Amino acid sequence: MKLGFIGTGNMASAIMGGIISKGVIPADEIIGADLFAPGRERVKEKFGIHVTADNNEVVEKADVVLLSVKPQFYADVISGIKDKIRPDQIVITIAPGKTLSWLAEQFGKDVKIVRCMPNTPAMVGEGMTAACPNEHMTEEEIEYVKTLLSSFGLVEIVPEKLMDTVTAVSGSSPAYVFMFIEAMADAAVLDGMPRAQAYKFAAQAVLGSAKMVLDTGKHPGELKDMVCSPAGTTIDAVRVLEECGFRGTIIDAVQTCAEKSRSL
Structure with missing residues (x-):
């Protein structure tokens, strides 16, 4: 063996x-x-x-x-x-x-x-x-x-x-991503999309976005800017995420996970 x-x-x-x-x-x-x-x-x-x-x-x-x-x-x-x-x-x-x-x-x-x-x-x-x-x-x-x-x-x-x-940024992070996919799908369902279809749209968007980061080598911020047209729909959604502390919350969650790993 x-x-x-x-x-x-x-x-x-x-x-x-x-x-x-x-x-x-x-x-x-x-x-x-x-x-x-x-x-x-x-x-x-x-x-x-x-x-x-x-x-x-x-x-x-x-x-x-x-x-x-x-x-x-x-x-x-x-x-x-x-x-x-x-x-x-x-x-x-x-x-x-x-x-x-x-x-x-x-x-x-x-x-x-x-x-x-x-x-x-x-x-x-x-x-x-x-x-x-x-x-x-x-x-x-x-x-x-x-x-x-x-x-x-x-x-x-x-x-x-x-x-x-590593535990915090990749080991545990699939749970954060699954929550993100679920939340996006819930919003789509709220707007009238069938749930199974909503999960597919949300999951594929995450998969494709991650592949763009890996395959293009571009900074995630640059790729984000490519989607945000002036006075468009995406930049308005980004504004809401920023107002709600989206990035700060993710940073806090990852740091908390890392600290818990150190304490094990």
Whole structure:
């Protein structure tokens, strides 16, 4: 087995799906452990991977181990596998707030660790993942991990001091965007548009706008100005957003999220 998952929830499934669909690692070289039988059977049926209820079986059979359990379970999970972790293995973590130093302390020995923060759009192959390797990772190993992570979206290496910021600006932000889409759709429904159609119009507008930022390389403000005709409809809507503190509210929300991540 090349790749092992401890935890087979939604994020693990998104990562598995990307890796398998891109042909990075075949399903028969992936193993997932989960104490929750329906969870592991779901990924077995969906992806055709090997599954087990034993975390140590994953460690024994995998070259790369991805910890995809909730942050509050990390200490217990690491305690149960640390003696089995080999010097040549790579451990990938996706828990907010769990620093490289904290992880090293839990393992109690030199371990190759990459701290990551993906987001839920990974489930549709459009994730944004930040990765931060520790000092035991080689450049070749870092590139390999980037290949794994890029199978379900974009990935960038960032300094660890930015990981809480990443949690706020991409890890948690899909929730803010979903709220924005829902609010725009509600307004369209209020104006007479059928709800299903309203969701499609609002979601596609967000998708297309995000793609314009990435593909054109233009400043978001410049792209906004392109839509705002003199004395037009859009600039009037922008005025209302500014009067209601739209940008300030978003900034406050992102900063609050980052602070909460630091406190975990």
